[in-house]
Every structure is written in C-alpha cells, then in structure tokens.
Amino acid sequence: MKIAEDVVSGLSALDRPNSYIGRSVPRPNLERLTQGRGQYVSDVVLPRMVHVAYLRSPHAHARIKNIETSRVKSAPGVVAVVTGAELAKVITPWIGVLTHLKGIKSAPQHAIAVDRACWQGEAVCAVVARSRAEAEDACALIEVEYEPLPAVTDAETALDRATPVIHPELGDNLTFERTLVAGDPDQGFADSDEVVEATFVFGRHTGVTNEPRAIVADFNPGERRLTVYQGTQAPHMMQNLFAKHLGLEEHEVRVLTKDVGGSFGIKVHTYADEMATAALAKLLKRPVKFVADRFESFITDIHARDHRVRAKIGVKKDGTITAFEIDDLTGIGPYSVYPRTSGIEANQVVNLVGGPYTCPNYRALARVVFQNKNVMCQYRAVGHPIATAVTEGLIELAAARVGMDVVELRRRNLIADDAYPAVGAAGIKFEKLSHHASLDKILAMMDYQKLRTEQGELRARGIYRGIGFASFIEVTNPSAAFYGVGGARISSQDGATLRLDATGAVFVHSGATEQGQGAESVLAQCVATSFGVPLERVRVITGDTDHTPYGGGTWASRAAGIGGEAAWQAGKALRASVLAAAASILQADPKALDIRAGIVVDADTGRERMPLEEVARVVYFRPDTLPPGFQAEFVVTRHYVPRAWPFAFTNGVQASYLEVDTKTGLIRLLKHWCVEDCGTVINPQLVDEQLRGGIVQGIGAALYEHCLYDEAGQLLNGNLMDYLLPMANEMPDIEVGHVVTPTADSELGAKGAGEAGTAGAPASVMNALNDALRPLNAAPLLDMPFTPQRVLKALRRI
Amino acid sequence: MSARHLDISMRVNGEAVSARVEARKTLVDFLRDDLSLTGTHVGCEHGVCGACTVRFDGEAVRSCLLLAVQCDGAEVETIEGLADSGEIADLQAAFARRNALQCGYCTPGMLIGAHELLASGTVPSRTVIREHISGNYCRCTGYQAIVDAIQQVAQARAAVK
Numbered sequence: 001m002k003i004a005e006d007v008v009s010g011l012s013a014l015d016r017p018n019s020y021i022g023r024s025v026p027r028p029n030l031e032r033l034t035q036g037r038g039q040y041v042s043d044v045v046l047p048r049m050v051h052v053a054y055l056r057s058p059h060a061h062a063r064i065k066n067i068e069t070s071r072v073k074s075a076p077g078v079v080a081v082v083t084g085a086e087l088a089k090v091i092t093p094w095i096g097v098l099t100h101l102k103g104i105k106s107a108p109q110h111a112i113a114v115d116r117a118c119w120q121g122e123a124v125c126a127v128v129a130r131s132r133a134e135a136e137d138a139c140a141l142i143e144v145e146y147e148p149l150p151a152v153t154d155a156e157t158a159l160d161r162a163t164p165v166i167h168p169e170l171g172d173n174l175t176f177e178r179t180l181v182a183g184d185p186d187q188g189f190a191d192s193d194e195v196v197e198a199t200f201v202f203g204r205h206t207g208v209t210n211e212p213r214a215i216v217a218d219f220n221p222g223e224r225r226l227t228v229y230q231g232t233q234a235p236h237m238m239q240n241l242f243a244k245h246l247g248l249e250e251h252e253v254r255v256l257t258k259d260v261g262g263s264f265g266i267k268v269h270t271y272a273d274e275m276a277t278a279a280l281a282k283l284l285k286r287p288v289k290f291v292a293d294r295f296e297s298f299i300t301d302i303h304a305r306d307h308r309v310r311a312k313i314g315v316k317k318d319g320t321i322t323a324f325e326i327d328d329l330t331g332i333g334p335y336s337v338y339p340r341t342s343g344i345e346a347n348q349v350v351n352l353v354g355g356p357y358t359c360p361n362y363r364a365l366a367r368v369v370f371q372n373k374n375v376m377c378q379y380r381a382v383g384h385p386i387a388t389a390v391t392e393g394l395i396e397l398a399a400a401r402v403g404m405d406v407v408e409l410r411r412r413n414l415i416a417d418d419a420y421p422a423v424g425a426a427g428i429k430f431e432k433l434s435h436h437a438s439l440d441k442i443l444a445m446m447d448y449q450k451l452r453t454e455q456g457e458l459r460a461r462g463i464y465r466g467i468g469f470a471s472f473i474e475v476t477n478p479s480a481a482f483y484g485v486g487g488a489r490i491s492s493q494d495g496a497t498l499r500l501d502a503t504g505a506v507f508v509h510s511g512a513t514e515q516g517q518g519a520e521s522v523l524a525q526c527v528a529t530s531f532g533v534p535l536e537r538v539r540v541i542t543g544d545t546d547h548t549p550y551g552g553g554t555w556a557s558r559a560a561g562i563g564g565e566a567a568w569q570a571g572k573a574l575r576a577s578v579l580a581a582a583a584s585i586l587q588a589d590p591k592a593l594d595i596r597a598g599i600v601v602d603a604d605t606g607r608e609r610m611p612l613e614e615v616a617r618v619v620y621f622r623p624d625t626l627p628p629g630f631q632a633e634f635v636v637t638r639h640y641v642p643r644a645w646p647f648a649f650t651n652g653v654q655a656s657y658l659e660v661d662t663k664t665g666l667i668r669l670l671k672h673w674c675v676e677d678c679g680t681v682i683n684p685q686l687v688d689e690q691l692r693g694g695i696v697q698g699i700g701a702a703l704y705e706h707c708l709y710d711e712a713g714q715l716l717n718g719n720l721m722d723y724l725l726p727m728a729n730e731m732p733d734i735e736v737g738h739v740v741t742p743t744a745d746s747e748l749g750a751k752g753a754g755e756a757g758t759a760g761a762p763a764s765v766m767n768a769l770n771d772a773l774r775p776l777n778a779a780p781l782l783d784m785p786f787t788p789q790r791v792l793k794a795l796r797r798i
Numbered sequence: 799m800s801a802r803h804l805d806i807s808m809r810v811n812g813e814a815v816s817a818r819v820e821a822r823k824t825l826v827d828f829l830r831d832d833l834s835l836t837g838t839h840v841g842c843e844h845g846v847c848g849a850c851t852v853r854f855d856g857e858a859v860r861s862c863l864l865l866a867v868q869c870d871g872a873e874v875e876t877i878e879g880l881a882d883s884g885e886i887a888d889l890q891a892a893f894a895r896r897n898a899l900q901c902g903y904c905t906p907g908m909l910i911g912a913h914e915l916l917a918s919g920t921v922p923s924r925t926v927i928r929e930h931i932s933g934n935y936c937r938c939t940g941y942q943a944i945v946d947a948i949q950q951v952a953q954a955r956a957a958v959k
Binding site: 034035040045207208209211212261291516692720721725726727731733734 | 820822823830831834835836837838839840841842843844846847849876877878881890893894895897899900901902903904905906909924925927928929931932933934935936937938939940941942943944945
C-alpha cells in the first residue's frame with residue numbers, strides 16, 4: 001500500500017512494529033466513491049417502496065383551520081394523504097429539553113403540525129405516492145385554510161411584554177437562560193486602563209450538505225420490525241427515538257447508515273419530516289422514502305448561529321487582560337430541537353469565551369429565545385466560532401487600543417504551556433494545552449515579521465492587506481457530561497467488536513459512523529497496529545444498529561478519540577486471545593509471542609512461528625487437535641469512554657491574510673494558516689483535510705453564508721443562487737501544522753480534530769479584515785457575514 | 799403515446815437505451831430512477847452545485863437542467879461509464895491518494911469537470927483549476943486537495959507526452 005505522507009508518531013507506546021499510527025494511509029472507501037459506487041440513502045430502492053412529499057406552511061405562524069384533501073385521493077399515483085392529526089395517532093410528540101440545562105423549556109412538537117404551524121416550512125400534510133413527482137403534484141391539490149398569526153421574528157424583542165408568546169403555556173418566549181460570574185469582574189474592569197466594548201453579530205446560516213437529508217423507512221408487521229435507512233450521525237440515538245415515539249421496542253428498530261453525503265452536525269438531530277416518514281411506513285406497512293429537495297433543506301435543515309453578543313474586555317497598558325463580559329442573545333426558532341436541545345450552543349458560548357487566557361474575572365449572560373423561524377441547533381463547532389470570534393475580536397481591538405502588537409498581547413495572556421492542568425474562568429478543565437508552542441509555530445510558518453513588513457509597504461501604495469489571528473480551544477471526546485447526565489439516551493461510550501476470520505483477516509464492527517471524515521480508516525489503522533496485521537487485512541463495518549456495538553456515533557469530534565481507542569483496545573485483546581491459541585498450538589509461552597504483519601512471531605527475535613491463517617485454520621476446522629479444555633475466543637469486544645476529564649480540550653491558532661478592495665468592498669483571501677494540537681495524530685492527511693474543510697466552512701460563515709429572513713418570517717434566499725457558499729475560486733490555500741500533546745486519558749492519546757477549523761476561521765478572517773481597514777479609520781466590522789456592502793458601509797463609501 | 803410521454807433513444811455509457819419517458823423528467827432522474835445509474839447525484843436541482851454533472855455528446859453538462867427527452871439521439875456518459883472504461887483512472891487514483899474527497903457526493907461531478915479541463919493537454923495553473931471547478935460545490939474538503947489532485951494529474955500527463 002502506498003503511504004502518501006509519513007510523520008513520526010509522538011508516542012512510544014504506540015510504536016508497535018509495522019505501526020500505522022501517524023501514517024497517511026488512504027481510506028478504504030475512496031475507490032468505490034470515485035467510481036460512482038457509493039450507497040447513499042437517496043440511492044436506496046426497496047420493493048413496494050413509495051415516496052412522500054410534504055405540503056409545508058407558507059406562513060411563519062398560522063392556525064390551521066381546515067385541510068381539504070378530497071381532490072388528492074383520486075390523483076394519479078396517490079397512495080395516501082395524511083394530516084398531522086391523523087399521524088399523531090401513530091407517533092407521539094416530543095419536547096427538546098435536558099435536565100442539566102436548568103430551566104430550559106420547549107413545547108411538544110409533532111411530526112406533522114397539528115392545529116398550528118410555527119415556521120415557514122413546517123410540514124402540515126403528507127402525500128404518499130408511487131413517485132415523488134406524483135406526490136408533489138398531489139400536494140398542489142390540497143387546500144389548507146390558514147388563519148395567519150403574528151410572527152415573532154426579532155430575537156431582540158422576543159422577550160418584550162408587547163411581543164406575542166409563541167407557546168402561551170410556557171408563559172414567555174424564553175427557552176433558556178444562563179448567567180455566570182467568575183472571579184470579580186467589576187474589580188477587573190476597575191483595575192483596567194482601557195475597557196473595549198463591542199457588539200458581535202453572527203448571521204444565521206446552515207449546513208448545506210451536498211446530499212440533502214434522506215430516509216427510507218420500512219415497516220414489516222410480519223416480524224414487527226422497522227428498518228430505517230437514514231443518513232444520520234447517530235444510529236443508536238435514532239433507534240431509541242423511533243422506538244420511543246412509534247410505540248416499538250428498541251430491538252424492533254434497525255437503523256442502517258451507509259454512505260452519507262455530508263453531515264456537519266446537520267444530520268445528528270431529530271427532524272419532524274423524518275419522524276413522519278417512519279410513522280407513515282408503520283401506518284402503511286411498506287417502505288416510504290423521503291429525500292429533502294434543496295428548497296426544503298433551506299427551510300427545514302437546522303440553521304445555526306444567529307447570535308448577538310455584546311461584549312467587553314478590560315486591559316491594562318502592559319497588555320494584561322483584567323476582565324471579560326458577554327451578553328449573548330440567540331433566537332432558535334419555535335422549538336428547542338430534540339433530543340440535544342437548542343440551548344447547548346449558548347451554553348457553550350458561556351463556557352468558552354476567554355478560554356485560552358489566564359484572566360479569572362468573567363461575567364456572562366446568555367439568553368435563548370423562541371421565534372417563528374426555522375429551528376436552530378448544533379452545527380459543526382457548536383458555539384466555538386462565536387466564542388472564538390468574540391474573544392479574539394476583543395483581543396485584537398484591545399491590542400489596537402493599547403498600541404500593542406496582537407501577538408505580543410496574546411503572549412502575555414495565553415495560559416502558559418507549563419501551567420497545566422488548569423481551569424478556565426467558566427470552570428472548564430484543561431488537561432494540557434499548547435497555546436504558546438502553537439503560536440510560535442504559526443508565526444514561523446507564516447514568516448510573520450516579513451508579512452508585516454510587506455503589509456506596511458503595500459499600504460503605502462494604497463493596497464490594504466490585513467493579518468488576523470485566532471487562538472482557540474475546542475471541546476472534543478465528550479464524556480457523559482454532554483448529554484447523558486441531562487437524560488438524553490445518547491451514548492458517550494463507544495465499542496468495537498473484532499472477529500478473526502478463517503483466513504486471518506479481521507472484521508471490525510464499530511459504533512462510530514462514517515460521513516467522509518475517514519473514521520473507518522482510523523479504526524482500521526488502530527486495529528491493524530494493535531492487533532498486528534497489514535491494513536488490507538482489516539474490514540470495518542459501521543452504521544448498523546443490529547450489528548455494531550452500542551455507541552454514540554460521530555459528532556463532537558469523538559470518532560477517532562473514543563471510537564479509535566475502543567478499536568485500539570479491542571485489537572490488543574484479540575491479539576492476546578489469538579496468541580493464547582497460537583501458544584497452545586506451538587506449546588509456547590503466549591507472553592513470548594507477538595503478532596506482526598499477520599504472522600505469529602517470537603516477540604524478542606521476530607522469528608516467524610506461524611501465519612495467522614494457520615492459527616485460524618486449526619481453531620476453526622481442527623479444534624480437535626487443541627489440548628483438552630482449551631477454547632479459543634476469536635471474537636472480542638472492548639469499550640471506551642473518557643473518565644478522567646469531561647472533555648478532551650484541544651487548542652490551536654489560525655491566521656488569515658487577506659486584501660480588501662476598498663472600491664468594491666470585495667475581500668480576497670490570500671492565505672490561511674492553522675496550527676492545531678489534537679494530541680496523537682493517527683492519520684496526518686485526514687487530520688489536515690478535516691482542518692482545511694472546517695476552515696472553509698468557517699470562511700463561508702465569515703464572508704458569504706446568511707439565511708435572510710424578512711420581518712414576516714419568510715426566508716428570502718433559500719436556494720443556491722441566492723445563498724452564497726464558498727466555492728473553489730474564492731478559497732485560499734491553507735497551510736496546516738501540528739503540535740502534539742496527547743491526552744493521558746487514553747492509551748492512544750488522540751483528541752478530536754473535526755471542528756477546530758470551523759471554530760477559528762471566522763475570527764481570524766474578521767481580525768484580518770479589521771486589520772486591513774484600520775489605517776482607513778473604518779468602523780470595526782463585527783457583523784458576519786462581511787459582505788461587500790457591509791465593508792463599504794464601514795468605509796463610509798455607501 | 800400521450801402528450802405527457804415521449805419515446806426516446808440514446809446511448810448511455812456506450813449502451814443503446816430506448817424508453818418512454820414523461821416529458822417533464824430531467825436527465826438526472828432518468829439516469830438514476832430509470833437506469834439505476836446512481837453515481838450521478840442530485841444536489842440542488844437548479845444547476846448550481848454540479849453534483850449531477852455528466853458528459854453529453856462529449857461536453858460536461860448539468861443533468862438536472864436537461865430534460866431526458868432533449869437527449870434523444872445523444873451520447874451520454876456517466877461516472878459509471880467513465881470509471882469502467884479506465885478513461886479517468888489517473889484522476890480517480892489521484893483523488894484517492896490526495897484524499898480529495900470526503901463524503902464523495904460531489905466527486906463524480908468533480909471528476910467529470912476536471913476531466914474536461916485536462917482534455918486540452920495543458921498544465922493549468924492552480925488559479926485556472928480553481929476557476930474551472932468553481933461550479934462544483936464541495937462542502938467537505940475546502941477544495942485544496944481537489945486542486946492538488948487535478949494539478950498532479952495534469953503534470954503527470956504532460957510528463958508522459
């Protein structure tokens with residue numbers, strides 16, 4: 001196998017002979033994907049399958065007075081037409097709250113709206129037909145009588161007394177509120193020489209997975225079995241929820257996840273239309289398929305961000321930060337999304353602001369309010385882009401105020417690399433981070449001083465370039481502290497079951513899932529190394545609740561750190577089992593043997609004793625030749641969950657270099673750098689590409705992506721012509737470097753890397769933009785996305 | 799034959815195909831639903847994302863913007879045909895080696911777009927590569943790996959000549 005790029009592993013414990021840890025081996029599933037042989041849910045076709053289309057509310061808020069469907073039933077191809085009230089007999093509603101988010105509240109949400117639609121896009125009726133086209137044709141024949149209700153759209157006024165309450169039984173439009181006071185913020189501000197205040201705005205955007213959400217649900221009453229093909233990040237979570245709300249036992253539900261055309265947090269939630277599709281399958285006793293089209297995706301895929309943060313920082317003339325304060329307001333649509341809730345992002349913002357720095361004085365208020373817009377929930381890097389942009393934006397504004405270089409101000413305040421373990425102002429615990437080493441590395445990579453010189457020279461010629469940084473921290477490898485303690489049946493542990501086959505190859509069944517990050521490759525690398533076989537002898541199976549160990553799936557940058565450790569430990573356990581059998585055959589001491597490259601060898605000399613294939617042949621086909629009483633076990637399972645730390649925090653720093661055309665307001669990204677510390681790097685190429693993809697996703701948020709609503713709650717740009725996405729020609733090349741600080745919580749030492757890019761990119765681009773415009777006395781741009789119009793306004797040109 | 803349906807014949811991946819199709823059916827739906835060629839993907843259905851890119855009489859086109867009936871008499875090639883013939887084997891290998899795909903959903907369209915760019919035999923600059931694939935949306939990679947892979951193939955092809 002070709003090794004594309006090698007780096008030396010930072011961990012001696014992992015230095016097994018023929019180790020794949022730290023090597024850029026290609027992913028096993030790439031070849032078939034390049035051949036058009038993927039198996040996405042949108043490709044799934046089953047016998048007797050029918051298609052559902054949903055009629056969706058055109059109003060942001062309206063009472064449904066009547067639904068007339070008589071013309072629909074005789075339309076060509078129509079199998080069934082089902083209203084919310086009818087479907088409610090098959091599926092129960094849900095409420096998106098968790099007990100550890102104290103006081104969070106939401107209203108029951110139905111699979112299809114009953115009596116009232118609460119956002120533009122909420123499904124009000126389903127039509128099932130032989131084809132999707134026929135189902136959509138028939139939707140046009142449904143007559144719905146709506147009574148429009150006042151729409152609550154502005155988060156700023158959602159809590160005003162004059163604003164209607166969306167769910168009267170809840171008393172107000174407040175979903176969740178959290179306050180935090182750490183240290184003595186008042187004294188901190190009093191001790192400062194300068195206080196910088198700023199208001200940051202983060203526009204609503206969404207995931208825009210290239211494959212829209214898709215589900216095929218099949219109910220077979222003959223065996224009382226619901227089989228769901230779903231592009232989801234968390235199959236076991238969905239198994240629980242389908243069972244719970246459809247009156248089934250969990251073992252009566254099987255969730256299958258094959259190829260997923262992008263997820264990014266979009267596909268880790270419960271969607272009403274997907275739950276409705278499963279309910280329709282149960283009702284109709286046959287497979288029902290739903291694939292969201294792009295317009296539906298824009299009005300029903302969870303939206304993200306939409307925060308307004310008033311923030312301030314106190315700083316002394318010598319650069320010492322004396323206090324942080326934030327007031328965060330976020331609007332999350334009419335329901336807190338089930339089961340992870342829509343309170344987590346604001347909670348994360350409170351946790352993470354100021355996180356890289358030593359300042360102990362911190363005051364935070366976060367309020368989450370209901371609105372009549374599409375629902376909002378966790379999306380890649382949950383809360384981090386907001387907390388990082390607020391913190392790092394304040395840092396660079398403060399540096400400008402006290403006349404200090406932005407790097408120097410960071411150096412004076414970042415938690416020292418030898419100060420760990422440490423606790424952040426919000427109480428978050430850091431095992432070991434490397435802010436200063438990361439900063440040193442990125443400065444060398446970008447040749448910072450030279451870049452500053454170049455910037456100054458160009459300014460003299462009327463060319464405005466900016467350099468911006470963002471130090472950041474990132475939550476990965478979550479323990480039960482994230483969801484389990486709050487009562488959600490979302491597993492924080494994960495497992496791997498290994499089976500030696502009769503020819504010496506290994507099957508790995510893992511609860512982690514693959515959406516393109518390369519989880520299957522990482523799992524194979526862990527097993528191949530710890531068991532001792534060539535990578536080609538490992539086959540990984542994920543995404544099947546019937547056959548994989550119970551686990552959480554892939555989210556919160558957990559697949560490599562948690563799923564990988566379980567696989568690593570399972571490989572060790574299988575090695576011990578196989579060596580016990582080999583020792584029995586060879587009349588040897590198992591401790592004196594090892595498995596290397598698929599061969600049982602003497603551990604001290606490496607002398608070959610017998611191939612795995614021969615051990616397997618004896619155990620499976622000639623067990624009669626083994627000593628009496630010896631039973632070989634060639635299936636092993638190991639599980640892992642982080643226990644010593646609630647989260648494995650990672651850290652890093654990003655830098656952006658860009659040029660602003662002051663006549664057009666257009667921003668040209670020249671270069672982007674990232675140094676990241678995710679502990680042990682199992683596959684450098686995969687980590688780097690996670691970072692690059694995440695960075696571009698963050699750049700999209702900073703410069704282009706925005707779900708624009710009018711005052712009536714109508715989405716104005718729900719298509720790919722009007723909603724701007726980062727495309728190849730606008731994106732810079734991105735240079736990635738690493739500092740390696742393994743976590744001691746696992747033997748592998750790997751932390752997550754999937755979200756760090758998205759966490760830091762918006763902040764670094766924002767800071768570079770403001771750095772570019774500073775000599776023009778432009779008002780700081782703190783309102784994402786930074787469109788040409790906003791740039792020109794800041795320059796007072798329009 | 800009703801007004802809503804038309805009979806068409808075309809060659810798809812070198813095989814002769816005759817079918818009666820709804821006049822409103824797009825080429826991508828015809829390829830996926832009628833011919834089970836699911837390697838061509840549906841991303842936006844309004845011609846922006848490029849996931850449905852196929853070759854139509856030798857030219858890379860959006861199959862969501864063409865009706866199947868417009869393809870009567872045409873030669874259509876999808877990722878399955880290009881993969882089986884070995885025509886883009888070097889591009890596929892470069893994409894895999896460089897991890898120029900993650901979820902893989904954009905990949906068939908991206909490969910067909912890249913193949914069109916490289917057909918001229920020149921070695922395009924990174925800027926030209928970026929511009930050429932800027933009609934193909936990829937959410938996963940950030941594009942750099944794709945640009946690298948295409949550039950490597952262009953250089954390798956030029957070196958052989």
